[in-house]
Amino acid sequence: MSQRHYRALSWQMALGFTLLAGVCALAIGFYMINARQHVGANYAALVADVVRAQQHPVLLRHTLDRLQSPTPQLDQERLENLLWRIPQHIDGVTYGLERSQLDSGAYASALDRLRRVEEQMPELQHHIDDVLGGAAPDGLTRLGYVIENELSWAYSELNELIHVAAAEQRLTMERLTWAIGALVVLVLMVVGGLMLALLRLHREREAVKRLSLADELTGLGNRRYLLEVAGRLHEQSLRNNQPLSIALLDLDLFKELNDSLGHPAGDRVLKAFANAIQEEIRQADFVARIGGEEFCILMPDTPSEGAFELAERIRHHIAGLTEPTLGAPTTLTVSLGLATGQGQGSHFDSLYSRADKALYRAKANGRNCTRVA
Numbered sequence: 448m449s450q451r452h453y454r455a456l457s458w459q460m461a462l463g464f465t466l467l468a469g470v471c472a473l474a475i476g477f478y479m480i481n482a483r484q485h486v487g488a489n490y491a492a493l494v495a496d497v498v499r500a501q502q503h504p505v506l507l508r509h510t511l512d513r514l515q516s517p518t519p520q521l522d523q524e525r526l527e528n529l530l531w532r533i534p535q536h537i538d539g540v541t542y543g544l545e546r547s548q549l550d551s552g553a554y555a556s557a558l559d560r561l562r563r564v565e566e567q568m569p570e571l572q573h574h575i576d577d578v579l580g581g582a583a584p585d586g587l588t589r590l591g592y593v594i595e596n597e598l599s600w601a602y603s604e605l606n607e608l609i610h611v612a613a614a615e616q617r618l619t620m621e622r623l624t625w626a627i628g629a630l631v632v633l634v635l636m637v638v639g640g641l642m643l644a645l646l647r648l649h650r651e652r653e654a655v656k657r658l659s660l661a662d663e664l665t666g667l668g669n670r671r672y673l674l675e676v677a678g679r680l681h682e683q684s685l686r687n688n689q690p691l692s693i694a695l696l697d698l699d700l701f702k703e704l705n706d707s708l709g710h711p712a713g714d715r716v717l718k719a720f721a722n723a724i725q726e727e728i729r730q731a732d733f734v735a736r737i738g739g740e741e742f743c744i745l746m747p748d749t750p751s752e753g754a755f756e757l758a759e760r761i762r763h764h765i766a767g768l769t770e771p772t773l774g775a776p777t778t779l780t781v782s783l784g785l786a787t788g789q790g791q792g793s794h795f796d797s798l799y800s801r802a803d804k805a806l807y808r809a810k811a812n813g814r815n816c817t818r819v820a
């Protein structure tokens with residue numbers, strides 16, 4: 448699997464992480480907008496009611512002041528209008544307060560005063576009627592100023608209370624937003640960390656797997672890897688009804704070389720041999736070191752003639768190698784056994800054993816030659 452699948456997996460993880468981060472960012476944005484709107488919606492209507500109601504004491508005072516002037520004048524229309532609007536606004540503000548999140552204890556005294564004002568409204572109406580009937584305006588102004596005072600105090604108290612509460616709530620929302628943001632960052636960090644750890648684990652597992660399938664000396668595949676690939680290629684050849692060829696290669700008289708030049712020189716020769724094979728084979732072919740100086744090449748979609756051609760090419764290449772490439776003062780020859788299978792009747796084990804027999808014949812026939820099963 449490897450590099451390609453690993454890259455694909457990395458991309459998938461990166462994509463997943465980006466999506467997750469995007470969703471989190473969207474969620475935070477959505478939450479922040481909603482949080483702000485929530486704060487505004489909660490108090491905006493109440494603040495507007497209170498601000499509108501704050502005009503009543505001002506208008507009342509203005510009307511009463513005109514009754515106190517040297518030429519007293521009764522603005523009957525405005526007073527009647529206030530008598531009608533003051534209780535209405537008191538009801539509206541009371542309703543808004545009850546529906547708000549405010550602590551009822553905080554606005555209880557303001558509400559008491561407003562209710563008292565409501566109770567005094569009929570009395571105020573009597574005084575207006577008396578003044579209209581010709582009585583002195585003293586009673587009307589006395590009660591009027593008391594009501595004006597009560598309304599001013601109650602509304603300014605409520606106004607301040609609502610603003611403080613709105614500011615507090617906004618602060619709480621901001622803190623909450625930061626906390627959620629931090630939480631999301633933390634979650635992203637943890638998820639990111641987990642993904643990285645998973646990738647690292649996967650990479651290490653792949654490295655271990657690669658090591659377990661590689662030949663340490665030459666870097667080629669080992670016998671286990673050969674069997675794995677052989678199974679795949681054999682199935683593929685059956686499915687597509689294509690020929691699959693196998694070549695077994697065995698260096699000639701390698702023991703002598705080892706004995707005369709030493710083991711390290713033998714190792715260098717083995718590496719040179721592996722390189723030479725790799726230079727000759729196609730990309731679709733697979734080569735493995737299956738024993739000391741024994742190698743195997745799998746050639747998918749290759750008929751017997753093609754396999755023979757490649758075998759001979761390798762043989763001549765090896766015979767032509769000289770000391771600088773071999774890393775040892777010697778010449779080298781190789782014997783090869785070939786076998787080709789095609790169709791349902793061909794089993795890989797029998798293909799291998801036919802190639803082995805052909806190799807045995809090559810050795811028996813004087814070495815440095817290729818024999819076909």
Ligand SMILES: Nc1nc2c(ncn2[C@@H]2O[C@H](COP(=O)(O)OP(=O)(O)OP(=O)(O)O)[C@@H](O)[C@H]2O)c(=O)[nH]1
Nearest residue numbers: 697698699700701702703705710713714739740810
């Ligand atoms: N340097 C080195 N030698 C190895 C390695 N693995 C196996 N050998 C040696 O390869 C030699 C193989 O010898 P034999 O099996 O007798 O074969 P041969 O001498 O090549 O004779 P023929 O195959 O009949 O031509 C042995 O001496 C092994 O010790 C290795 O990794 N490095």
